[in-house]
Amino acid sequence: MSINLRTTFPTLSVLVIDDMPTQQTTLRGQLQMLDISKIDVASTAEDALRLMKSRQYAVVMCDYNLNQKTDGQQILEHARENGLVAPHTLFFMVTAENSYTQVASASECKPDAYVLKPVNVGDIEERLRTQLDRRHTLLAAHQAQARQDWPGVMAACDAVVQAKSRWTMAALQLKSQVLMQLGRHEEAASLFEKVLQIRAGTPWAMLGLAKARKAAGLIEEAKVLAYELVRSREGEKNVEAYDLVAQCLEEQGDIEGAAWTLRDAAAVLPSARRQRLLGEAAYRAGDLETAKDCFNKVLKQTKGSISATAQDTLMLAQVKVDSGEMGEAATLLEHAIPNNRHDPSFTAVAMSIKAQAHFKLGDAASGEAALARARQSTRKAKADFGTVALAKAQLMGGHEEEGLKLLSGAVAADHENPRVKQLIGNVLRDTGREHLQQQVIDGAVQGLNTKVADAKGLFRNSQIDEALAAIEAALREYPDNTGVLLQAAQMNCLALRLKKQLNATMTERVRSYLQRLDSLLPGSDRVAQMHRYFRETTAALTSAPKVAASATALG
Amino acid sequence: MAPELAALAVHDLKNALGGLEAQLQALEAQPEATAARRARHLCTSLRRELVAFLTLYRGEGLRALLEDESPSELLQALARDRLALSPTPRLVLTERLEAPPPTFWYFDARLLRLALDAALDNACRYAHGTVWLEAAERDGALVFAIEDDGPGFAATAEAAAARRGDSESAARAGWNTGLGTELCRAVARAHVHQGRSGAVHLLPRAGGGARFELVIP
Numbered sequence: 069m070s071i072n073l074r075t076t077f078p079t080l081s082v083l084v085i086d087d088m089p090t091q092q093t094t095l096r097g098q099l100q101m102l103d104i105s106k107i108d109v110a111s112t113a114e115d116a117l118r119l120m121k122s123r124q125y126a127v128v129m130c131d132y133n134l135n136q137k138t139d140g141q142q143i144l145e146h147a148r149e150n151g152l153v154a155p156h157t158l159f160f161m162v163t164a165e166n167s168y169t170q171v172a173s174a175s176e177c178k179p180d181a182y183v184l185k186p187v188n189v190g191d192i193e194e195r196l197r198t199q200l201d202r203r204h205t206l207l208a209a210h211q212a213q214a215r216q217d218w219p220g221v222m223a224a225c226d227a228v229v230q231a232k233s234r235w236t237m238a239a240l241q242l243k244s245q246v247l248m249q250l251g252r253h254e255e256a257a258s259l260f261e262k263v264l265q266i267r268a269g270t271p272w273a274m275l276g277l278a279k280a281r282k283a284a285g286l287i288e289e290a291k292v293l294a295y296e297l298v299r300s301r302e303g304e305k306n307v308e309a310y311d312l313v314a315q316c317l318e319e320q321g322d323i324e325g326a327a328w329t330l331r332d333a334a335a336v337l338p339s340a341r342r343q344r345l346l347g348e349a350a351y352r353a354g355d356l357e358t359a360k361d362c363f364n365k366v367l368k369q370t371k372g373s374i375s376a377t378a379q380d381t382l383m384l385a386q387v388k389v390d391s392g393e394m395g396e397a398a399t400l401l402e403h404a405i406p407n408n409r410h411d412p413s414f415t416a417v418a419m420s421i422k423a424q425a426h427f428k429l430g431d432a433a434s435g436e437a438a439l440a441r442a443r444q445s446t447r448k449a450k451a452d453f454g455t456v457a458l459a460k461a462q463l464m465g466g467h468e469e470e471g472l473k474l475l476s477g478a479v480a481a482d483h484e485n486p487r488v489k490q491l492i493g494n495v496l497r498d499t500g501r502e503h504l505q506q507q508v509i510d511g512a513v514q515g516l517n518t519k520v521a522d523a524k525g526l527f528r529n530s531q532i533d534e535a536l537a538a539i540e541a542a543l544r545e546y547p548d549n550t551g552v553l554l555q556a557a558q559m560n561c562l563a564l565r566l567k568k569q570l571n572a573t574m575t576e577r578v579r580s581y582l583q584r585l586d587s588l589l590p591g592s593d594r595v596a597q598m599h600r601y602f603r604e605t606t607a608a609l610t611s612a613p614k615v616a617a618s619a620t621a622l623g
Numbered sequence: 624m625a626p627e628l629a630a631l632a633v634h635d636l637k638n639a640l641g642g643l644e645a646q647l648q649a650l651e652a653q654p655e656a657t658a659a660r661r662a663r664h665l666c667t668s669l670r671r672e673l674v675a676f677l678t679l680y681r682g683e684g685l686r687a688l689l690e691d692e693s694p695s696e697l698l699q700a701l702a703r704d705r706l707a708l709s710p711t712p713r714l715v716l717t718e719r720l721e722a723p724p725p726t727f728w729y730f731d732a733r734l735l736r737l738a739l740d741a742a743l744d745n746a747c748r749y750a751h752g753t754v755w756l757e758a759a760e761r762d763g764a765l766v767f768a769i770e771d772d773g774p775g776f777a778a779t780a781e782a783a784a785a786r787r788g789d790s791e792s793a794a795r796a797g798w799n800t801g802l803g804t805e806l807c808r809a810v811a812r813a814h815v816h817q818g819r820s821g822a823v824h825l826l827p828r829a830g831g832g833a834r835f836e837l838v839i840p
Contacts, residue, residue, distance in 0.1 A: 165674055168733070169686050184733070186670070190707065194700050234693040234726045267729060268817055301815060302689060 073200045080196075081106035081123070085116040085130040085143065086162070095129060095162075098189045102196070113138040113374050120152040127196070128153060129183070132163040132171055137372040145177045145341075146374050155210065158199045162187060174305045174337045205235045209242055221246050237263070237270070244276050251600030253283040253593075271303045278312055283593040291316035298332075307333045307342065314349075323490070327353045334362070340369040344380065351387060352490045359387045378404065378414045379453075385421045386457060390498065394425040416445035417454040423461035435465050449477025450548065451488040456495055463499040471499075472508055479512035482588075484551035516542070520555050532563050543581075550588050557581040557598050561605040570609045578602050632676050632802050639669050664708040671740055675806045678737060685813035687731035694724045694758035694765055697732060701739055702756060705747065712750040712771070717757045724758035728765045730814060730839050735767070738810040741803035742769045742835045749773030749833070764819070765839045772832040776825050807837060816840040 082104055084095045092109050099107055108125075110116035113134060120128070128147075132140035140161050147153045161179040163171050168184055181195040203210075205228055212220030221242065228239035240263050247256035257280035263273035274297045282290035294312040297303035310333035317326040327349045334342040347362030363384035370376035381404040388397035401418045408414035419442035426435035439461050449455045455478045462471030475492050482488060489509050496505050519542040526535035539556045546552055560578045564571060582602065585595045646662040678685065695718075702714045718724065746754045750771035757768045804823070811821030819840035826834040 166677065166681075169688070172688055173686060182733075190704050198696065232726050234691075234696070236727060237691040270729075 073197050073204070074193075076200060077196065078103045078105065080104050080126040082108070082127045082129060083116065083119055083125045084109045085111075085113075085128065085134065085140070087111050087131070087135050091131065095187065098187065098192055101189050102193055113143050116143060117146070117152060117374065120147055124154050125157055127158045127160065129160045129162060129192075130179075132161050132167070138374050141171070141175055141177070141339075142373055142375045144179055148177055155214070156203060158196075158203070160192075160195060174307075176307055176337065176339070176341065202235055202238060205233055206238060206242065209239065213242075213246070218246050218250055237267075241272055244273075248276065248279065248283070249596060249599075250603070251283075251593075251596035251598075253280040253596075256280045257284070269300055269302055271297060271300075271306055271309075274300075274303065275306065275309050275312065278309070282312065282316060283596065287316050287319050291320075305336050307337050310336070311345075318486070323353050327355065327358075331358070338365075340366045340375055343369070347383065347387075351383065352487060352494070354494060356387055356391045360384070360391060363387060378408050378411065382414070382417050382421065382453070382457075385418070386424075386453075389421055389425045389428065392428070394429055397421065397425055412445040413454060416442050417457050419445075420454070420457040420461045424457070424464050427461070427464040432465070435461070439465055439467075449474050449481055451478050451482035451485050453491070455481075456488070456491045459492075460495045460499065463495065463501065472501075472504065475508050476512040479509050480516055480549070481546050482549050482551070483513045483516040484549075516546070516549065516552065520552065523555070523559065527559060527562070532566060535559060536563060548584070548588060550585060553581050553585050553588070554594060554598055557585070557602065561602055564605055564609060568609070570606065575606060628802070628805060629676075629680060632672075636669065636672060636676070639665065639672070643669065660708070667708060668744060671737070671744075672802060675737055675741060675802050678734075679802065679806055679809055685734060685809050687734055687810075687813040687815075689729040689731060689814075689816075691727045692730055692732045693726065694728055694767070695726075697735060697739070698756045698758055698767070701736065701743060704740075705743060709747070711752075712747055713753045715753060715755045717755050719757070719759060722759040722761065725760050725765065728839065729816070730765070731810075734810045734813060735837070735839070738807040738837060739767060739769070741806055742837070745803050746771035746773070746833065746835065761838075763840070764821075767837040767839070769835045770828045770832060772828070772830075774833075775827055775831070776833045807835075811837055811839070814839045 082099055084092060084099075084107060086092050086095065086109070089111075092111070096107050096109065108119055110119055116128075116130070119125075130140040130143055134140055134143065140163075144159055144161065147159075153159060158181070159179040160181050160183050161171070162183045162185060165184045168182060172178075172182055180199050183191055183195055206224075209221050209224035209228070212218075212224055225239040225243035225246075229236050233239065240259065244256050244259045244263075247253070247259060257277055260273045260277040260280060263270055264277070267273075274293060278290045278293035278297070281287075281293060291313055294309045294316070297306055297309040298313070303309055310329055314326040314329040314333075317323075317329060327346070330342075330346045330349050334346040343362040343365045347359045347366065350356075350358035350362060363380055366380045367376075367384060370380065381400060385397040385400045385404075388394070388400065401422055405415065405418055408418075419438045423435045423438035423442060426432070426438060442458050442461060446454070446458050449459075455474055459471045459474035459478065462468075462474060475495065478488055478492060492509060493505055496502055496508065520539070523535045523538035523542070526532075526538055536556075536559060539552065539559050542552050543549070543556050557578050560574050560581075564574055579602075582595070582599055585592070585598070589595050643662060643665050646658065646665065650658055650662060695716075698716055702716060705714060743754065743756070746769045750773045753772050755768075755770040757766075757770075759766050759768070804825070807823045811823050814821035817840070821840060822836075822838045824834075824836040824838070826836065828834040
């Protein structure tokens with residue numbers, strides 16, 4: 069190590085999360101023996117989250133078995149997902165020696181280190197030294213990452229590799245992540261292959277290579293690689309690989325196979341998140357028994373925990389209504405409504421499901437009353453579960469026109485979203501309107517495709533401004549439609565190339581589209597490729613004023 | 624884990640606890656820093672031995688969680704920890720120019736630490752003055768070696784057998800449950816890569832003494 073990391077210990081601020089007063093005192097004393105004096109202690113998950121929101125800690129030491137409601141893994145996942153811990157915060161999980169292997173081998177979100185009980189000062193010091201060394205070695209790369217200086221990240225990673233650092237693999241992994249994020253999947257694939265030459269079977273490189281293949285459209289190859297990983301000794305609990313297999317199967321049209329793969333992943337790692345993913349897939353595939361089982365487990369696992377979500381209750385209530393268990397669904401919602409009274413979207417969906425239950429029981433008056441309340445809080449149709457639930461209630465109550473209109477609206481809101489189409493197909497089937505599938509789904513898709521085709525036609529006729537106006541009008545109508553957003557981003561890039569100059573308004577517009585796409589389709593290959601196209605466009609216009617636009621790019 | 628080994632281990636742990644109790648009694652009568660340090664040393668060893676026992680006793684086979692780790696840092700931490708407990712014997716971290724340790728290797732640092740701690744404990748118990756620690760790459764595998772200038776494995780095995788059952792002697796000379804070698808072999812077996820398994824070798828040291836090797840593919 070090039071610097072004496074021990075001297076940095078007094079500068080560290082540490083949050084200890086443990087419900088046992090004796091353990092709190094012990095850990096505090098041990099940290100003080102390492103010259104660490106800035107120590108806060110939290111006894112509950114709620115206290116811990118409040119403290120993490122109020123200040124940034126260098127280190128969090130969290131007991132895995134915090135209490136019956138929330139465990140350390142849930143705190144870690146919640147803190148990372150909600151940005152409560154900075155990227156440079158070190159998260160140490162304190163686990164019992166006898167549960168360590170099980171905890172560490174099967175988790176999707178890994179802490180920086182595990183500290184095993186009984187904790188001793190030497191163990192804490194060793195983990196701190198190692199992780200601070202890692203942070204120090206990769207500091208330049210992480211700093212470049214924070215300012216989104218992607219060439220800077222890659223150069224810093226290359227420097228770590230050239231120095232033959234102990235953190236070579238970490239640097240290669242970070243570099244490969246950046247390449248994938250930038251849509252440079254061919255270069256990322258080469259890098260993954262290089263890592264696999266250094267160490268055959270490295271799980272993250274195998275998974276990365278599979279992802280790169282998928283990004284290149286080689287779905288079958290990607291699936292085979294991911295399969296190979298989950299069959300290997302080191303990758304048998306790699307749930308991300310299962311996810312990738314499921315995605316490939318879904319893209320190949322094998323919905324049932326995808327659901328089975330997610331079932332395998334939930335068996336390997338029976339977390340609430342995994343049960344939730346499986347439950348949603350099973351519900352879309354019409355497997356109500358599996359869906360019910362999964363959401364029952366989710367509710368049980370997250371009861372009183374920070375990872376509980378209202379959506380789980382709504383999903384279970386919907387599954388129960390679909391299964392004919394109206395009484396149970398009503399009880400579930402009655403208990404949940406008071407806790408979510410400040411959330412109008414929860415009330416709207418809950419009322420839609422209640423209306424369905426009443427209609428199913430033949431109580432039209434109560435159904436209408438619930439439907440009226442659901443309509444009050446529902447805004448424009450979205451490509452989401454809530455809109456589909458309301459549409460179903462409308463159809464069950466005999467309001468065919470309103471119901472079908474909502475379903476068409478949900479398709480149009482994101483016409484390339486296969487999952488929403490699946491849910492809508494199920495609603496039409498369950499309400500005896502299967503024959504309307506083509507009219508509702510294909511009709512709405514066609515409507516959107518026409519809008520996009522019209523805009524493209526204008527573009528081909530060199531009516532660039534008119535084309536942009538047309539696509540942006542479609543976007544104003546359907547602001548979350550990912551297909552339209554992608555087209556709008558591409559057309560603006562092409563327009564920039566044709567006009568051969570960087571236009572601040574247009575570049576800002578593309579940036580905002582990409583930002584929306586990032587949040588709507590996180591980790592999407594298509595969005596990554598659009599990011600790349602935009603970067604190449606701006607780079608070309610900055611370096612060479614004459615850039616030819618390719619008409620074939622308007623695919 | 625064989626029932627005979629489990630019974631033997633518990634028996635020796637009981638003896639070691641007896642030794643610790645005696646040391647604490649003496650400290651109660653006359654508190655003294657060196658004796659306290661010795662008692663803590665025994666307590667730490669006992670805790671490690673219990674962890675090793677539990678690790679083996681679960682019986683479902685060890686599962687190695689492989690990460691990229693630094694072999695040199697593992698040895699440094701091992702030596703640092705040991706020196707904090709006792710200044711003797713002298714620990715020497717060796718590095719051969721012709722076969723330097725790789726900067727990183729994939730292994731389960733927790734399991735290796737358990738195994739190497741046990742091997743180092745054993746070497747320190749029998750060394751006359753010096754223990755050497757080394758990590759090197761050999762034939763595509765990582766080799767951790769611990770050498771001592773003691774009487775060698777054959778002689779120490781006899782001494783351990785003679786001492787067994789004598790708690791006073793165990794407390795005086797240190798103690799040996801026989802778990803160490805069993806643990807090291809289990810840890811080696813848990814490390815599998817591309818069809819190759821890890822291994823443990825107990826060898827005579829060139830120039831006298833014992834050489835312990837833990838090979839990780």
